[in-house]
Amino acid sequence: MKLYDLTLSGNCYKVRLFLGLIGQHAELQTLDLRAGEHKRADYLAINPRGQVPALVDGELQLGDSQAILVYLARRYADERWYPLDAVSQGRIAGWLSFAANEIHHGPGMARLGKLFGMPIDQAGAQHKALARCAARRAPGQA
Numbered sequence: 001m002k003l004y005d006l007t008l009s010g011n012c013y014k015v016r017l018f019l020g021l022i023g024q025h026a027e028l029q030t031l032d033l034r035a036g037e038h039k040r041a042d043y044l045a046i047n048p049r050g051q052v053p054a055l056v057d058g059e060l061q062l063g064d065s066q067a068i069l070v071y072l073a074r075r076y077a078d079e080r081w082y083p084l085d086a087v088s089q090g091r092i093a094g095w096l097s098f099a100a101n102e103i104h105h106g107p108g109m110a111r112l113g114k115l116f117g118m119p120i121d122q123a124g125a126q127h128k129a130l131a132r133c134a135a136r137r138a139p140g141q142a
């Protein structure tokens with residue numbers, strides 16, 4: 001199994017963390033985004049979106065951190081990580097969506113601006129981080 005990775009990427013970190021939690025080894029292939037390695041034809045053949053992370057496991061080529069987490073949980077982890085009952089599935093989808101939306105657009109973007117000097121709306125990102133993430137609950141979470 002190979003993970004196309006970028007050390008500082010939060011999306012890649014989620015996947016590396018979960019691999020560690022379930023004791024699953026993956027060969028890491030770090031891409032140089034500044035050099036545009038993620039837009040080269042050979043990588044676009046693996047992930048047409050030209051983003052990291054992407055996972056290759058046998059015949060499977062899968063991009064998107066949420067999709068990879070679901071795949072790893074179903075393929076390699078104990079069912080406690082991904083229970084199949086309707087309530088658990090709804091809550092898991094809620095948290096994955098929360099990570100991709102509120103966390104990404106709030107603390108994720110604020111981090112990019114503060115640590116890496118990227119030209120983002122820093123005040124807006126910090127406001128979203130405080131306003132939307134303060135409750136620390138996904139929709140429907142008791």
Ligand SMILES: N[C@@H](CCC(=O)N[C@@H](CS)C(=O)NCC(=O)O)C(=O)O
Pocket residue numbers: 006009010011012033038050051052053063064065066100
């Ligand atoms: N929805 C994707 C987003 C992936 C993403 O935005 N990756 C960034 C690094 S954190 C990237 O590759 N950016 C380069 C680009 O989009 O060109 C996921 O959850 O994996």
